[in-house]
Amino acid sequence: MNDLLEYTIRRLIQGIFVVIVVTAILFIIMQMMPGDPIQLISSPRVSQEKIDELKELWGLDKPILVQYFYWISNLLRGDFGRSITTGQKVIDLLKSRLPYTLMLSGSALLINYIIAIPLGLLAAYKKDTILDKVLVIITVIFRAIPDFWLGILLIIIFSVSLKLLPVSGYSGLESLVLPLLTMTLPYLASILRLTRSEVLEVIREKHVSTAYAKGLKMKVVLIKHILRNALIPVTVMFFLSFPWLIGGSVIVESIFAWPGMGRLLWKAISTQDFPIVQGIIFIIALLTVTCNTAGDILTAFLDPRIRAEMKGERT
Amino acid sequence: MEKDLIKVNNLSIKFNTKLGYVSAVDDISFNIKEKEIFALVGESGSGKSTTAYALMNLINARNSIKKGEILFKGKDILKLNEREMTKIRGKEIAMIFQNPLDSLNPIYTAGSQVYEAIALDKVEKREAWNRVINIFKEVRLSDPEQRIKSYPHELSGGMRQRVMIGMMLSRRPELLIADEPTTALDVTIQSQILDIIKELKSKFNTSVLVITHDFGIVAEIADRVGVMYAGKILEIGDVYQIFENPLHPYTQLLMKSLPRITKKEGRLQTIEGSVPNLTDDIKGCRFNNRCPYSLDACKGEDSEMLEIEKGHYVACHLVVKEK
Ligand SMILES: Nc1ncnc2c1ncn2[C@@H]1O[C@H](COP(=O)(O)OP(=O)(O)OP(=O)(O)O)[C@@H](O)[C@H]1O
Ligand SMILES: [Mg+2]
Numbered sequence: 029m030n031d032l033l034e035y036t037i038r039r040l041i042q043g044i045f046v047v048i049v050v051t052a053i054l055f056i057i058m059q060m061m062p063g064d065p066i067q068l069i070s071s072p073r074v075s076q077e078k079i080d081e082l083k084e085l086w087g088l089d090k091p092i093l094v095q096y097f098y099w100i101s102n103l104l105r106g107d108f109g110r111s112i113t114t115g116q117k118v119i120d121l122l123k124s125r126l127p128y129t130l131m132l133s134g135s136a137l138l139i140n141y142i143i144a145i146p147l148g149l150l151a152a153y154k155k156d157t158i159l160d161k162v163l164v165i166i167t168v169i170f171r172a173i174p175d176f177w178l179g180i181l182l183i184i185i186f187s188v189s190l191k192l193l194p195v196s197g198y199s200g201l202e203s204l205v206l207p208l209l210t211m212t213l214p215y216l217a218s219i220l221r222l223t224r225s226e227v228l229e230v231i232r233e234k235h236v237s238t239a240y241a242k243g244l245k246m247k248v249v250l251i252k253h254i255l256r257n258a259l260i261p262v263t264v265m266f267f268l269s270f271p272w273l274i275g276g277s278v279i280v281e282s283i284f285a286w287p288g289m290g291r292l293l294w295k296a297i298s299t300q301d302f303p304i305v306q307g308i309i310f311i312i313a314l315l316t317v318t319c320n321t322a323g324d325i326l327t328a329f330l331d332p333r334i335r336a337e338m339k340g341e342r343t
Numbered sequence: 344m345e346k347d348l349i350k351v352n353n354l355s356i357k358f359n360t361k362l363g364y365v366s367a368v369d370d371i372s373f374n375i376k377e378k379e380i381f382a383l384v385g386e387s388g389s390g391k392s393t394t395a396y397a398l399m400n401l402i403n404a405r406n407s408i409k410k411g412e413i414l415f416k417g418k419d420i421l422k423l424n425e426r427e428m429t430k431i432r433g434k435e436i437a438m439i440f441q442n443p444l445d446s447l448n449p450i451y452t453a454g455s456q457v458y459e460a461i462a463l464d465k466v467e468k469r470e471a472w473n474r475v476i477n478i479f480k481e482v483r484l485s486d487p488e489q490r491i492k493s494y495p496h497e498l499s500g501g502m503r504q505r506v507m508i509g510m511m512l513s514r515r516p517e518l519l520i521a522d523e524p525t526t527a528l529d530v531t532i533q534s535q536i537l538d539i540i541k542e543l544k545s546k547f548n549t550s551v552l553v554i555t556h557d558f559g560i561v562a563e564i565a566d567r568v569g570v571m572y573a574g575k576i577l578e579i580g581d582v583y584q585i586f587e588n589p590l591h592p593y594t595q596l597l598m599k600s601l602p603r604i605t606k607k608e609g610r611l612q613t614i615e616g617s618v619p620n621l622t623d624d625i626k627g628c629r630f631n632n633r634c635p636y637s638l639d640a641c642k643g644e645d646s647e648m649l650e651i652e653k654g655h656y657v658a659c660h661l662v663v664k665e666k
Contacts, residue, residue, distance in 0.1 A: 256450065332450060332494040
């Protein structure tokens with residue numbers, strides 16, 4: 029367990045390092061954006077002295093590295109600047125939007141795994157039967173449907189024709205149903221197939237025969253020796269896919285006018301509202317690094333072989 | 344004379360594969376007596392492991408057909424349901440599998456995997472862990488208090504095999520099946536493992552079915568031997584009969600090709616030709632295409648098992664003719 033603690037600390041430090049790199053890249057991109065902030069707000073009538081004064085005030089006369097540290101310390105304090113179009117504080121916008129995105133993506137992810145893992149297990153156990161094939165085919169069909177198309181289809185069926193669910197916006201939990209379906213169905217296939225193939229692989233391993241041979245009941249073998257091993261990569265996938273899902277929510281949120289970060293990003297990009305774009309990318313980067321780190325630490329926790337590798341890596 | 348612990352009668356096992364039925368085991372009969380070490384010896388693909396899995400009732404029913412009976416203390420194992428079989432596995436018949444390197448679950452410690460077996464017998468926790476440590480001592484793992492906390496990847500192949508042997512003997516089964524217990528291990532480790540099996544077998548009065556392709560191992564530990572080829576048992580006898588008077592040409596050739604690890608004497612003699620395709624419906628003796636003494640009769644019909652001397656059986660037309 030000491031190994032694990034050591035590894036966790038090391039992994040956290042790495043995570044912080046990655047955040048620094050990512051923000052540095054983000055900063056450089058922002059620097060390369062056309063248009064100097066001073067020019068953006070001034071006209072030819074403004075005197076050079078005034079421009080210099082402004083530059084000094086905003087630190088723009090400082091070396092670029094210093095500017096980066098100003099910028100990052102502002103970001104870390106939650107100061108993302110103000111929206112160019114509305115003048116609202118970006119942090120306030122994020123604060124009001126992020127919970128909705130997390131609610132949608134988080135529950136989509138959970139539901140995805142809650143459905144896909146048992147189905148994957150079932151498919152593995154019924155390998156090569158009709159049930160197995162049907163399960164795989166259905167989920168693959170869902171994956172092939174583009175999410176904007178699926179979203180619109182669902183709106184047409186459930187909101188317009190059947191009038192069962194709200195078309196868009198957020199007006200309570202029932203608003204969650206359609207966006208959730210749109211974000212779950214296409215992703216079922218990959219988790220189902222991952223679970224299925226992992227289970228099939230573990231079943232073939234000799235230690236499963238050993239587990240039977242020592243006299244364990246089938247249920248115990250299934251849970252302790254097959255699922256427990258097979259779910260390690262699936263768990264890791266859970267964490268790795270979370271940032272992806274948030275990224276993917278841009279489209280779904282736009283379709284359903286979901287008041288989340290994705291739609292905010294969409295609008296900000298189309299109005300070239302850079303402070304908002306920058307804030308959101310920063311948040312996504314942070315989430316990605318957090319999830320990856322958490323995934324890695326969890327794998328090490330679940331799999332002693334990984335822990336050993338980590339140790340080997342260091343020496 | 345000792346009683347039979349297990350008696351296999353006319354056992355056949357076919358696997359349903361994409362290429363048709365593979366007749367992995369074809370109408371074999373043999374018995375294992377109490378407290379004896381019986382060896383099944385034969386080349387790769389002769390159906391030894393399949394036979395062993397059948398004794399554990401671990402052959403997937405979905406893609407196989409089983410015929411015949413396996414009488415264990417009078418009960419037919421093939422007729423038992425999964426619940427009844429669970430009671431027998433580990434407790435009455437235990438098995439060590441062919442490759443010791445991945446026989447243990449990589450994510451649990453060696454000790455906890457042995458503990459898991461012992462705990463099935465409703466042993467109190469402290470007592471169970473004491474037994475784990477004792478077993479580790481019995482299979483001569485040094486520093487057992489530390490070794491119980493090791494994960495499989497932290498142990499060498501030989502150590503893992505010791506853990507396996509300990510685990511499988513921990514519930515004191517009456518029959519231990521050891522499928523190629525020393526393959527993939529170092530030569531020096533091999534004989535240590537065989538010694539441990541022999542020693543614990545006498546200590547616990549266990550019968551052992553040892554599976555190997557190596558007559559050297561047979562000589563070292565077996566009391567009786569069955570020679571298997573392409574799903575058939577061709578010859579059975581006690582170890583002296585087989586070594587001093589091998590009757591079947593296959594037995595003779597296999598013995599000559601015996602990989603002598605102790606002395607390095609030139610090229611290894613292997614048997615010419617290859618094992619027949621088990622999907623074909625084979626007529627006659629399965630060895631006839633490789634047999635240097637093949638007769639017309641060998642191509643025609645299968646040879647019957649005949650008792651040549653007491654307890655020494657062989658299925659060979661040549662032997663019949665010479666008699
Ligand atoms: N589950 C299975 N499905 C299909 N064919 C199988 C299966 N198990 C074994 N066989 C086939 O049955 C035959 C006998 O295999 P088996 O593993 O029993 O041989 P073996 O004597 O143990 O050989 P080895 O020394 O290589 O372990 C082989 O032709 C093998 O391909
Ligand atoms: Mg085998």
